[in-house]
Amino acid sequence: MISKLLIANRGEIACRIIRTARELGVATVAVYSDADAKALHVRMADEAVHIGPSPAAESYLVGDRIIAAAKQTGSEAIHPGYGFLSENAAFAQAVIDAGLVWVGPKPASISAMGLKDAAKKLMREAGVPVTPGYEGEDQSAQRLSAEADKIGYPVLIKAVAGGGGKGMRKVDAPGNFAAALESCRREAKASFSNDEVLLEKWITSPRHIEVQVFGDSHGNVVHLFERDCTMQRRHQKVIEEAPAPGMDADTREAICAAAVRAAKAVDYEGAGTIEFIADASDGLRADRIFFMEMNTRLQVEHPVTEEITGVDLVEWQLRVASGEPVPLEQHQLSINGWAVEARLYAEDPSNGFLPSIGPLTEFNPEDVRVRLDTGVEEGDAITPFYDPMIAKMIAFAEDREDAIELLRDSLMGTSVWPVKTNGAFLVKLLADEDFVAADMDTGLIERKGEALMPASLPSDEVLRGAARKLMEEGPLPAPAIPGFRLNAAPRLMARLEVNGAEIDVDYTADAESWFMGMSEGRDRVMVTQDGQTFGIRHARAGGSGHHSAADGAILAPMPGKVIALDVAEGDSVTEGQRLMVLEAMKMEHALTAPFDGIVRDLAASVGGQVEVETMLARIEAGEE
Structure with a gap:
């Protein structure tokens, strides 16, 4: 077994890995940026090494500094967690070349599955069903538009190097294709340094089903059954559960067998996830489930699989990386009970779910009956530099109904202040009649709209x-x-x-x-x-004096960078017209005119960094 482990990550996943390492008697080393100097993962680890400034591009994404930290502390291995460098084949190879153990799949496996177009071709050859689409080398707008016409609308544009919902656009009609392609490419370039895309047929009643697989260096590959990640908002997972509701034994056997074939096709070692899209218009059927992509790492939602199988996936990762075989054979694995996970984020549902930055003056998860995976404690802060997740809350029970009720009750009593959260949104979603009945697809949250929005005032x-x-x-x-x-x-x-x-x-x-x-x-x-x-x-006398859309002030909803400016001082604009685009946390946010008028006091410029509530422009109402 590895004796000393450096964790090349932060926050919740770093804390999660430290807990298991401690149980196994493995010493841990944390790395941290300026913003994380006092973070929980730093406090929990046996040692900690500073690796750079707050932006991830200058710290957590600088592989040489992480390897140097491992060498400096005498670490034997590096665990990448998820995100950051976890699916970077070049970094994985650099770790191995430095004489360290890489807790993850072989670099060649990461490369094989890292680009969605190449992965789909490989899966076809392995006999894994894939979604109809286009993965060609010709990336011209003309060719892509023509291929979209052949596939038939609606189509989905996806960044070939994408993940986490970034670089994805649904297009409903030919007239919208060019603009969606431009936006998708721009976001993909910013997020993955690669603006190539592929096209897929849009599935009209999609369910997102994924299978946890695990391989070792002895040629063994097993699956740990499926998870359902259908509850999504803008392609970001919101609620995950295991097993998938409505999955019969024959369909489960077919999809899990396809996932094992996919893993074996790339000689896979360690934890990985095969993601499928299911056409659920007639229930879950094996002939209507298609390969989407493989995540060559541990997933955010892995706890629901752990809860129903009784397996510690991080322990398995460390054992397999140490040269041991997968701890259990396929016939020794079974599903017991039901698990549901919710991601509690510091975000404001009333403001387009934009991240809510600030101190966690109060964070008090009331119900200890659920598993809480978090990287923060009361007194910490949510910064603008990283993902604003506060915690993952995982409920386990004998059946789905009880697991949902337990999770909902836990969320109802969890207090967070002063940052805003999606807690009330999650409570409403967990009580939604269609979700409870498992009559769902990935568009459910969008269709429900305002019905899931939290109340603006208490009772x-x-x-x-x-x-x-x-x-x-x-x-x-x-x-x-x-x-x-x-x-x-x-x-x-x-x-x-x-x-x-x-x-x-x-x-x-x-x-x-x-x-x-x-x-x-x-x-x-x-x-x-x-x-x-x-x-x-x-109430204080005198009022707050804050600007709002009512007086035409266009305020930055969060810290970020202006990446597009569509207007100039003195321009006439109409209600809803796009004024500029702000990039924050690698997501694009369009700012629009609140009413017809004239652009005044324009203070934004392309490339300019802005702070939250900075006034970027003002719309002066035009005379009738």
Whole structure:
């Protein structure tokens, strides 16, 4: 067994690997950037080495520094986690060339599956069914458009080096193809330094099914059954579960056998995932499930597989990397129970799910009955440099219904402040009747739209309880709003500020109002309801003075870089017209005109870095 391991990653996955390594008696070394100097994975590891500035391109993506850190600390092996350099064949080879153990597949296997077009050709040869499409070398816009016409709309444009939903665009009609191709290529170039694409037929009722595979250096390959990752938003997984609902024994056997063939075709070692797209218009059927791609690493959603199989996949990784065979044979593996995972992110559903940056003054997962995989603790911060995931919450039960209920209950009581989260969104999704009935496809979240959006305010009962609590805490900063009724007791009124919005609350009734929360100092009450945390305090005199779309101010919703500017000072624009594109966390965000008017006070320029809430322009309403 490896005796000392360097983890070339950060956050939740680094902490996850450290826990298993500690159980096996393996010493761990963390690496960290400036932003992560006090991060949880640094505090947990036996040793830690600084590798550079906060941007990942100057730290976690600099392979030479990571290898040097391993040499410096006497580490025997490097575990890449997921993301960053985990699927970089050149880095894997550099690790091996440095005389270190690479905890992952052979570089040749990574290369074989790293480009989606080449991988699809290889899978065809291995007898694995693939989605109809185009993976040709001719990347001209004219050829791609012509091939899209042959395939038939809608089609999906995918970056050949893509992953995580980046570099993907659905196109519904020929007239939209050119613009979608340009945007897809630009995002792919920024994310993967490769703007080549492939085309696939868009499956109209798609389910996302993936199979966990594991190989070793002795020629063994097993599968650990399937996961369902159908619940997605903009191609990003939101809820994952295992096993897949509606999967019968024959279909499971067919898809898992195809996954093993795929892994054997590239002489696979270690943990990997074969991803399939299923046409679920007539249920899950073996003849309607197609290969999409292989992830040559551990997946974010691996805990649901661990929960139903009783296997520690990180332990398996370390054992196989040490030269041992896969610990269990196929006949020794079975499915027991049901597991559902939700990704709790620091993001604002009311603002297009943009990341919410700031301190985690409060992070209190209430229900310890679920597994919590996290890389942060209360008092840490969500920075603009990395993925804003706070935690993965994994519920396990005997059946799907109980697992969903347990996860939902856990999310409902998890308080996070002051950053915003998708917790209330997840609570609503887990209660959605179509999801509960497993009548779902990858478009379910988009179709539900506003029905899944969290409430902007807590319930009236909570507001009344908060008002009474605040009155008990101390004097008002301004007089309460008077209330008067003839021949009746005076009404008790208060003006409160709830997450920045002002509201008048009548708390005359319900002297014993239900109240759940805590005070922050003497002037604020914290309340968590249905997965959303509200900060409630007395409204301050004078207002906030913030700009908003109502006055035409175009504010940066988060830190980022302006990558496209479509207007100039003095231009006339119409409501909804794109003004500029902001790139943040390798995703593009279009900023549009809130109403018809004239562009004034234009402060944005292509390539310019902006901070959150920077005013980039102002739209002056035109005269009628």
